[in-house]
Amino acid sequence: MERMFGRPVVTQEQMRARIKELGKQISEDYAGKDLVLVGVLKGAYAFYADLARAIRLPMRVDFIVVRSYGAGSKTSGKVKLVSDLTEEIKGRDVLLVEDIVDSGLTASYLLKILTKRKPRSLRICTLLSKPDRRQVHPPVDYVGFNIPNQYVVGYGLDYQQKYRNLPYLVALDQVAELDQEL
């Protein structure tokens, strides 16, 4: 992990600066509301931890685990709910925290199932978005970075469950190339 895996798509410095801005914006937008920050695991864990600490509000935290990508780098097309929220969201202001909105299927699925529980508001904040890859178009309220159509890993995002702990974002083809040499 000491070694750089090629040129980062998003560096740690860029990430830090943008998350600070997002935290400030969310703190303003949700002042006086009953905010529940919901992390979509596993991918969002790193972004969630940094974003939560950039928000200056007395909010609640909760998590939901869903999965749709199997071993490869393509969506299975089916989103599976692996583990649900721990608390009720009825009447609360829910902000979903995603690492990435790619095809849009996961975000759409979550909006669909959580809307039924009657939150007062339900919005999405994603660190990354690939606008060119959408199969469906869920509304995304906060976006850290729009990125091109390439599979990326690091900062929570995986390929076959690995590379989530890289502290920055890199294209998968660069990791794969270098990984063989290690």
Ligand SMILES: O=P(O)(O)OC[C@H]1O[C@H](OP(=O)(O)OP(=O)(O)O)[C@H](O)[C@@H]1O
């Ligand atoms: O817009 P989409 O095409 O649906 O892709 C986005 C979703 O896919 C990834 O989850 P994944 O199923 O890989 O589970 P993980 O979070 O455990 O990696 C990612 O973390 C998002 O939740």
Ligand code: HPA
């Ligand atoms: O580019 C990606 N990388 C990792 N996980 C993902 N899930 C959707 N898109 C991606």
Ligand SMILES: [Mg+2]
């Ligand atoms: Mg994944």
